[in-house]
Amino acid sequence: MKKQDELFRLIKLEEKRQRDTLMMIPSENYTYPEVRAAVGSILMHKYAEGQPRRRYYQGNEIVDQVESLCEDRALEAFQLSPDKWSANVQPHSGCPANLAVYNAVLEVGDKIMSMYLPDGGHLSHGWQLPDKKVTLVSKIYNVEFYKLDPVTRLLDYNAIEEQAIKYKPKMMISGGTAYPREIDYKRLSKIAHRVGAYYLSDIAHEAGLIAAGACKSPFPYTDFVTMTTHKTLRGPRGAIIFCKKEFEEAIDFSIIPGLQGGPHLHSIAGIAVALEKTKTPEFKKYAFQTVKNAKELAKYFSEKGLDVVSDGTDKHLVLLDLRKNKTNGWVVAWALEAAGIVVNRNTVPNETATPFYPSGLRMGSPALTVRGMKEREMKLIAGWIYEIIQKYSNIQTPSEKDARKTFVSGFYKRIEKDKLLNDINKKVVSLCRKFPV
Ligand SMILES: Cc1ncc(COP(=O)(O)O)c(C=O)c1O
Missing domain, CATH: 3.90.1150.10 (Aspartate Aminotransferase, domain 1)
Known part of the structure; x- marks a missing residue:
C-alpha cells in the first residue's frame, strides 16, 4: 500500500504543476471531468477485438453501442455523411493511426511524400536521416520530403507539384507539428491526384479548431484524414481515422488484425464525450x-x-x-x-x-x-x-x-x-x- 501512496502522491504533485504553471505546449490541453470519468470507467475491463457487431469476443452488446456512438459522433462533429465517409475510432494514438493508413493501401517499398520534419513535419510521416532510417515507416516505404520556401518559410505549392511529378509518390501527406499557417488542402489534393497518389491529411493538431470552424477543413478534398483526440479537440489520448467509404474495409482490416489487438473502449468512450462537446x-x-x-x-x-x-x-x-x-x-x-x-x-x-x-x-x-x-x-x-x-x-x-x-x-x-x-x-x-x- 505504501508504494501505491507514493504513486498517488506523484499524481497530486503533477496536478499542482498543471494548475500553477502556464501550459503552453501546443499539443497539450485540459480535458473535461466527464472525459476523465469515462476513461477511468469499467469499460477498461472489456476485450472487444473486431468491429461493432463483428467481434471475436463475447459480451459486447453494450460496448458495441459505445463504439458505434463514438463513430457516429465523429462523423457528425465534422459534418460528414455516413454514406460517403467512415470513422475508425480504435487507433491507440496518432502514430499508429498514420501507420494504419499506410498499411491499408500501400505495399512495401511504395513511395510516400511528406513534409520535412525540421520544417514542422511529423516523425510518423516517415522521418529518416540521409544515413539512417530512423522510423519503421521509413524502413518499410520509400520516403521523400518537401521543404518550406526558405525565404517565406511557407509551403511552396509550385515546388511541391514539381517534386511530386518527378517523384511520383503513391501517398502524399500534409500536416505537422509546427506549421503555423493554414494548409491549402485543395491544392495539395489536386497535386496528389494528378500524380495518382492518395492524399492523407493529418490534422492531429488542428482537429478541434476544424470541428469548430475556426480553421479550414480538409474533408472536401482528401481520401484519408487522421487526427489525435487529445490536442485542440480536448479529448483523452487517442486517434481517429476518417476515410472515404470505399476504404472502410481496408482501414478496419489494417487496424485489426493488421496492427492492433483489442480497442481501448474506455478511451473510445472518452473520445465520444469530447466529440459531443465540439457541438456546443x-x-x-x-x-x-x-x-x-x-x-x-x-x-x-x-x-x-x-x-x-x-x-x-x-x-x-x-x-x-x-x-x-x-x-x-x-x-x-x-x-x-x-x-x-x-x-x-x-x-x-x-x-x-x-x-x-x-x-x-x-x-x-x-x-x-x-x-x-x-x-x-x-x-x-x-x-x-x-x-x-x-x-x-x-x-x-x-x-x-x-x-x-x-x-x-x-x-x-x-x-x-x-x-x-x-x-x-x-x-x-x-x-x-x-x-x-
Ligand atoms: C501531426 C501529428 N501527427 C501525429 C502525431 C502523433 O500522435 P501521438 O503522439 O498520439 O502518437 C502528432 C503528435 O504530436 C502530430 O503532431
Whole structure:
C-alpha cells in the first residue's frame, strides 16, 4: 500500500504543476471531468477485438453501442455523411493511426511524400536521416520530403507539384507539428491526384479548431484524414481515422488484425464525450478564442522585433526563431520553465542546430484559452516571455560534449537563483490562481 501512496502522491504533485504553471505546449490541453470519468470507467475491463457487431469476443452488446456512438459522433462533429465517409475510432494514438493508413493501401517499398520534419513535419510521416532510417515507416516505404520556401518559410505549392511529378509518390501527406499557417488542402489534393497518389491529411493538431470552424477543413478534398483526440479537440489520448467509404474495409482490416489487438473502449468512450462537446457554443467560443490568443502572442513578439516564423499564425501555435537573439530553444525553454511557463524547444525552417538544442521555441494557446484567458492575459504572458528571451540572449550551448556537460549543470543552477525568473514565477502563479483549471 505504501508504494501505491507514493504513486498517488506523484499524481497530486503533477496536478499542482498543471494548475500553477502556464501550459503552453501546443499539443497539450485540459480535458473535461466527464472525459476523465469515462476513461477511468469499467469499460477498461472489456476485450472487444473486431468491429461493432463483428467481434471475436463475447459480451459486447453494450460496448458495441459505445463504439458505434463514438463513430457516429465523429462523423457528425465534422459534418460528414455516413454514406460517403467512415470513422475508425480504435487507433491507440496518432502514430499508429498514420501507420494504419499506410498499411491499408500501400505495399512495401511504395513511395510516400511528406513534409520535412525540421520544417514542422511529423516523425510518423516517415522521418529518416540521409544515413539512417530512423522510423519503421521509413524502413518499410520509400520516403521523400518537401521543404518550406526558405525565404517565406511557407509551403511552396509550385515546388511541391514539381517534386511530386518527378517523384511520383503513391501517398502524399500534409500536416505537422509546427506549421503555423493554414494548409491549402485543395491544392495539395489536386497535386496528389494528378500524380495518382492518395492524399492523407493529418490534422492531429488542428482537429478541434476544424470541428469548430475556426480553421479550414480538409474533408472536401482528401481520401484519408487522421487526427489525435487529445490536442485542440480536448479529448483523452487517442486517434481517429476518417476515410472515404470505399476504404472502410481496408482501414478496419489494417487496424485489426493488421496492427492492433483489442480497442481501448474506455478511451473510445472518452473520445465520444469530447466529440459531443465540439457541438456546443462553448466549444466554438474556445476554438475561435484559441486562434485569437495565438495571433495576439505572435503580434506582440513581432512588434518587439523577434523573428516569428511565417510572420504570424492562423491557428493555435506560434514558432519563434531565436537565432537573431543569439540564443537557442534549449536555453530559453529551461529559463521559461523556471518561471512557470512551459513551452517546447523546437526546430525551425532552415535549421542549423540539432533537435535536442534547436534554434526555435514553439508555443500554443489552447490550454490557456480553456482556463478562460484572453488577449489581455496573452499580452501579459508574451511580455514575460519577451523579458526572459532578452535576458537569455547571447547565450549559446557549447557544441563540444564535455564543455556542454559543464555548461548544462551550471545553467540549471543559474536559472534556479535568477531573481527575474523567480519574480515572474510569482506573477505566473498568481495569474494561474485567477484562472483556475
Ligand atoms: C501531426 C501529428 N501527427 C501525429 C502525431 C502523433 O500522435 P501521438 O503522439 O498520439 O502518437 C502528432 C503528435 O504530436 C502530430 O503532431
